[in-house]
Amino acid sequence: MIPYLPMLAAKADPVPVGEEWVHEVKWDGVRTIAQVGASGPGADDGVATWTRNGNSSTLAWPDVVAAAPDADLVVDGEVIALNGAGLPDFRVLQERMHVRRAATAARLAAGLPATFMVFDLLRLEGEDLTGRPLLERRALLAEALAGSGWAVPEHYDDGAMLLEATRSQGLEGVVAKRRTSTYRPGERSPHWRKLAHRHRGSYVVGGWRPQEGSTDRLAALLVGEPTPDGLAYRGRVGSGIGPRASRLLTELVTGLGRGASPFADEVPRVDATGTTWVEPVLVVDVETHGSGHTRLRQPSLVAVRTDLTPDDL
Template identity: 65%
Template sequence: MRPMLASKGTHVPSGDAWTHEVKWDGVRILADVRAGSGRARLLTRNGNDASVAWPDVVTSPLADRDVLVDGEIIGLNDAGLPDFGVLQERMHVRSAVTAARLADRVPATFMVFDLLRLDGDDLTGLPLDERRERLQELELDASWQVPSAYDDGQMLFEATLQQGLEGIVSKKRTSRYTFDTRSPHWIKLAHRHRHSFVVGGWRPQEGTSDRLASVLVGEPGPGGLLYRGRVGSGIGAAASRLLSELVAPLTIAESPFADEVPRVDAVGTHWVQPSVVVDVDAHSRAPVSRLRQPSFRGVRSDIGPEDLL
């Protein structure tokens, strides 16, 4: 079971047929609560069970009611804004003790924007407006919250830009929910020049042989993985350890990139199988041939290289 995804848009759709929401910079989650349990099974975008990582979200505010909802887990940075980067340390935790400690330090909130099942009834065939109405009636609170929806998409787009939020998602009011699809009836428009890339190699810190300091990233295309640049900014000690653990078993002898990697980047690089996806901020709009001033933002354990095609 995987969530319905939005398609990339080029402009804010207008008219009464559309409703508009904030695009949250967090971790997409389907929360499945079976009748009588009171606890959610938290499924990531690629169908993995991440319940252990989010002890502050896993308890349902609806007690023992049967419910399936779609939403985004967010954490706030020092500026009070949702930031995917602050969740990095929490996303990959598999220890309940560690997860509880991190939840105290980096509390999470589950922004619930769709209701897919309630008390055993499948609601996915209903129009979005009706699903949203039923969701509002649940009066969620505490760690589960229902974000507002807006009629004026252009106003929301400009407001989120000014406030430093990631962007907006525009949805057709009549849209039904279809699992594991990318719908043309949901349109996402992001403000930040953030892109997802696949790691094809890594370079150690100067003077060391094993301390990961930068990664070489590429973009999947019809002809293979196309080189887009080297990313070192933003890789601190914690990120270096995480990336090192992920790429350690992926070592290969030759470059996985289909095109030529500049010698200045290739010399001293350890090549890896292209399976780890990372988010990168850059002064570049997609599509790009080379990233300008890229900065590492985090590992995307919720998607794979095939999702970038």
């Protein structure tokens, strides 16, 4: 059982300014709650991790578990891994996220090492800290993780500077947080605000299409966005689906077939022809050049988000 659901950030544009705000890098990783010590539920050899929707992820991160501090605590952060350019990249982690065998997880950890960037402390030595101010929690966090393999990212006073620095360095963006903010588990709070440089969004899969000339090689997804009126169609995503992603997606959509479109609006015939409709339960991340008339422009698959459900969107 996950000890705390993560606090979520609201979108910001522009980045907030003023002395009441501090700013940190927005990491392109997997949001993770981690527990160390035997005082909480679900610990495995003293360490356990969960995704943002409460699914256990301990098996997937043996290197993160091995780097844990010798303490009794619960923390919030992002598991990251670097791509060939030396930048945090969610896509690098995709293969590791879905591992269900310890031997496979160990092999992948050796070739694709991960780092846990810990930005908040929720419990320490059995004491709940969520009601304390952010900067107080951060000071205790730095002490608790000293000498461990888990990292505490820097805070910056100048949000505009950090925004430009992350843009020029190819990082994902910035998160601004009020210095006095308490931690509100499971809530999306205006006291935390995020701004990403990339046009990336999470969408629900409503159907798939095979590669031309085949019937079973998944080559494209039809995706939509949850709205008060139902699942609104946003476009067909084919770019980014290579052989490995195709195999993973094929496995995930198996058994989800349905007879009719799950989209609340009409799907254009050019997209609907040849499509196998599926129950709208699978979430994927898509990068796009933006949207026009509600349709994604030049969309490309980034990753499957087994840590998210349509309700999270």
